[in-house]
Amino acid sequence: MLKSLLSDDLPKSRWLALLLVAILIGLAVAPFLFPGAKSLNVAARICVFIVLAASFDLLLGYTGIVSFAHTMFFGIGAYGVAIALTRMGPGWDAVAVGVGAGLVLAIALAVLIGLFSLRLRTIFFAMITLAVASAFAILASQLSDLTGGEDGLNYRLPVALRPSFKLFEGFNGRLLDYYIVFFVSLALLLGMLRIVNSPFGSVLMAIRENPFRAEAIGYRTVVYRTLASCIAAAAAALAGALLALWSAQASPDTTLSFDIMVDILLMVVIGGMGTMYGAVVGAVLLVLAQNYLQALLGDRWLLWLGLAFILCVYFFPTGIVGRLRRR
């Protein structure tokens, strides 16, 4: 049962298993264990970034695709929901339209980028994704009628997700919103775990290991790479939609910026590339560090964080998960 839920991809390390269980329980009971708006916000962001980092790892760690356009798909998902809620008013129909439109646009763009450029060498492909993502970010800030420009959009959530809404005593709309984010994120993570452990996932790893040989034994790598890009883009867009549904705002800074791209790259590398659990651990660590390290270490926190990353990558080149699994 558990084996099937985790798609045979067990943690294979007692410490990693403990860590994952702690993260799962921590996030599941976060609203009660750590009351307060800030900690709930951190917990929700952890959920969203787990999905975002895991979907990026599906590209980078599993398929060996280096893409800098991942935040673009995240932004598309977030803006889809934000624009729909702004235009159509705070209803569930708007949420559905926003999520649907975001998904369609994200997947369409992923197919286009994939078919046009996945035949290129890794470095050229990375450059193209960088160019497309930059162009998209500029476009988003220029189309200010639609996107609210640099300021972004602030909009009202459906009634059921507002603090004033009471589902029952002690369970308001914010909690409902949090648990939507939590369960959808969990489902997306388990879904991606299944995909990387499927026959299709095994081809992705073959392509990462030796694309030349993968072609020679009969796999058309461009098809598999494009499909992997679409899946990752769709998951990133859904993560963006969750963030928009949680934070009631979408702006270039919070969804499209290159800083986020660097963050998810670090999450994947620090957690351990090529394992979904690495993305989980990396996302938890980084979001916690971003939110609490400043209070702990003062103004130079970024410096300390940078130093910690360098040491981490130097001593654990296979990431935290790789290190835990080795013993």
Place this chain on the structure above:
Amino acid sequence: MLETDSLTIRFGGHAAVDGVSCAFKPGTLTSIVGPNGAGKTTYFNLISGQLPATSGTVRLNGQDITALAAPRRTRLGLGRAFQLTNLFPNLSALENVRLAVQVKSGKALDLFSRASTHRELTDRAREHLAAVSLSDRADTVAATLPHGDQRKLEVAILLALEPDIFMFDEPTAGMSIDDVPTVLDIIAAIKKRGDKTILLVEHKMDVVRSLSDRIVVLHQGKLVADGLPAEVINSDIVREAYLGGAADG
């Protein structure tokens, strides 16, 4: 039937394979010999689609496949083992072979089932590993296998493709004396089935003599001799080609 017609590839001005016309019948084993640099590996690359021909054609059962990409040719029945070992380094030996089995199964686009539940693929992969006597190394990561075992794994991957045409590029090169018979026995067993086409590049002349139905000699990209083993091995042109080229025969 596999045929090449005036098959040519130029790198800059240099023709590495130069107008080679040759046909290979099912049920026969043809050895392709020639000194190092003669163009044997390049000829294989043109047939299996790793390199695009400058001119000439490759036909498989009458169909012109010159313009097809390598994966298509493989799925049409062309199987290739590489001279330089060319594996999936961080995957287990079993997974290397299972991936090759999976190609024909039609399961490769299945995103939602666990790969481990497709027992029939894993079982077949284990059989191919057993055929090259690597059963006890199934879970070893390919990159950490000794060289001889990597060569055998290379052959197991080719077997797992279950092709109609087997192309072996120096399959025993660098192998220990103990491992060589394993691979030669496999080639002999494929030949015995009678319906497969086998192309073999091999330097060990005793091996070539005993296994081949026919020998083709390449020299500086050109086909210079083609005939029964006894005729070709003793011909002047082969002596000249080998003595003129590298003395590694």
